[in-house]
Amino acid sequence: MELNLERIKKAQENIKGVARKTPLFYTSTFSNQCDCNLYLKCENKQKTGAFKLRGAYNKLVNLTEEEKQKGVIASSAGNHAQGVAYAATAFGVKATIVMPVTAPQAKVTATKGYGAEVVQAGQVYDECYAKAVELQKETGATFLHPFNDLDVMAGQGTAGLEMLEELPEADVIVVPIGGGGLIAGIATAVKSIKPSIRVVGVQPEIVASTKASLEKGQVVTLPGAKSLADGISVSTPGDECFKYIQKYVDEVVTVSEDEIALGMFSLMERNKLIAEGAGASTMAALLAGKIDGIKGKNVVALISGGNVDIATVSKIIERELVLLNRRIRFTVELQDKAGTLGALISEVGNMGGNVVTARQNNNWNKKGLDFADVCFEVTVQSQEHGEEIIKSLKENGYLVEVHK
Incomplete structure (x- = not known):
């Protein structure tokens, strides 16, 4: 018994009419950023929200x-x-x-x-x-093992068949790796059809068990670690999967937790795609420049799943806005009289800032009862936009203290 193209094509017949043929679309935004022709294979649009x-x-x-x-x-x-x-x-x-x-x-x-x-x-x-x-x-x-099983690997490999059916000119396919069933199936499928195609795997750097195994030439176990990419936080790759990874996968790269978070945020903002950490790991690797030799190439990034808690999505958005300097925090000294706070909020709004919170810290400040310190959180379009708002407020006579 072995994993081969015939077995994967049989799996494609088995799941026909049950699993969706998920979208594969070109993204001009990320193509320009990554200097390649980038296509996204959206398994986050699969039934149950993932390729599994x-x-x-x-x-x-x-x-x-x-x-x-x-x-x-x-x-x-x-x-x-x-x-x-x-x-x-x-x-x-x-x-x-x-x-x-x-x-x-x-x-x-x-x-x-x-x-x-x-x-x-x-x-x-x-x-x-x-x-x-x-x-x-x-x-x-x-x-039913989640990855170390030939029938499971064959089923996952059907995603690779779909990629080449729709984009036969693909040069590089980027796939997340947990236990290895997905990349083993896809790599076997696409390399059997087009041996010249390059298959790159992506793992969280805090639990890169397949990368470590490839470097040692045998399956190794790493200490368990909880990654934002929970779906690929696997300490030991499957030994059956590893055989096909060794044979067909060209390279495995790793991404940090910050890079994964940025990948999730970027997919949401620019492509309106909700991806869990594992699903966004491929985008994370591309945005971080982790994959060499893709300039001008046709690259497919597999977005493997979209099952993420909405609370996590909210945290990711808040965090990335702050890290990208698109949410600024500052304190303004205001006269404590009717209309001053409203006038300042209107002024920020007229400059294109969105006031998220405005909180008066005390009933008075060091100047006495007639003044108050008000702390603001404002969403802006870019770091430069935020700097322009602060500069304008200072030029208009406001005493402003910016918080990092």
């Missing part, structure tokens, strides 16, 4: 009736959970999913909504995997 449905459904198709009757059990940081839950319900099979206690609530709620029983255990994927193995021994259910 492909592999999970293909695995269910290949189970025997006896295996289905025993029910299935899986471990997952969230996306495999939803894929298995969806597929199991479609086949009328009982599903139990073990997820980390740190899994985003959106993923936990969605998994339950697709019909699975959820057990939460451990902080990272590897810990919940151990709990799932324990439960499997107790119940006799059929274990």
Whole structure:
């Protein structure tokens, strides 16, 4: 038994009519920024919000009736959970999913909504995997591995077939790596069709287990770490996956947590795409200039999933606005009399600033009861725009203190 193009094409037939053929579109904004012809393969638009449905459904198709009757059990940081839950319900099979206690609530709620029983255990994927193995021994259910399985890898590889069907002139494909099932399937598919194509994997630098394994020439285990890219925070790559990664993947690069956050923010702002950390890791690598040799090339970045808590999205936006100097904080000394605060807010608004908060710190300041210090948070269009607003306020006689 091996993973090959024939097996991946069979998987494509198996999932036809169930998994969506997700959009592949050209982005001029990021093409200009990254100096290449960049296309985004949007698996965040897949059913269940991620690519995992492909592999999970293909695995269910290949189970025997006896295996289905025993029910299935899986471990997952969230996306495999939803894929298995969806597929199991479609086949009328009982599903139990073990997820980390740190899994985003959106993923936990969605998994339950697709019909699975959820057990939460451990902080990272590897810990919940151990709990799932324990439960499997107790119940006799059929274990569905999230990545280290040929049927799962074949299902994930169908995304690669779609890329080349729509963009046969692709030169480089960039794929997130957790346990390795996605990149193993995609790399096997695309290299079998077009050997000249380059496949680059992306991992969080705080848990780059596949990169470390490639450097050592064998599977290694790194200490567990919680990344913003929770879906690819895997300490040990699958040994079956690793065989195909060694054979077909050209390079693995890493990205920092800050780079992942910027990738998420940039996709939201410029392409109106919600991507989880793992899904945005490919964009993070490209924006950070981590991938060499792409100038003028046709590059496909896989956006692997979009299942992220809205609270996390809010934090990312707030954080990036501050880091990019597009949310400024400053204190202004005002006369404590009617109309002065309203006049200042109007003045900031007329200059294109959006006042988010305005808070009076005290009823008076060091000058006495007739003056007050008011702290502002203002969203601006750019760092230069913010500097212009501060400069204008000072020129108009306001005493302004800028906070970093």
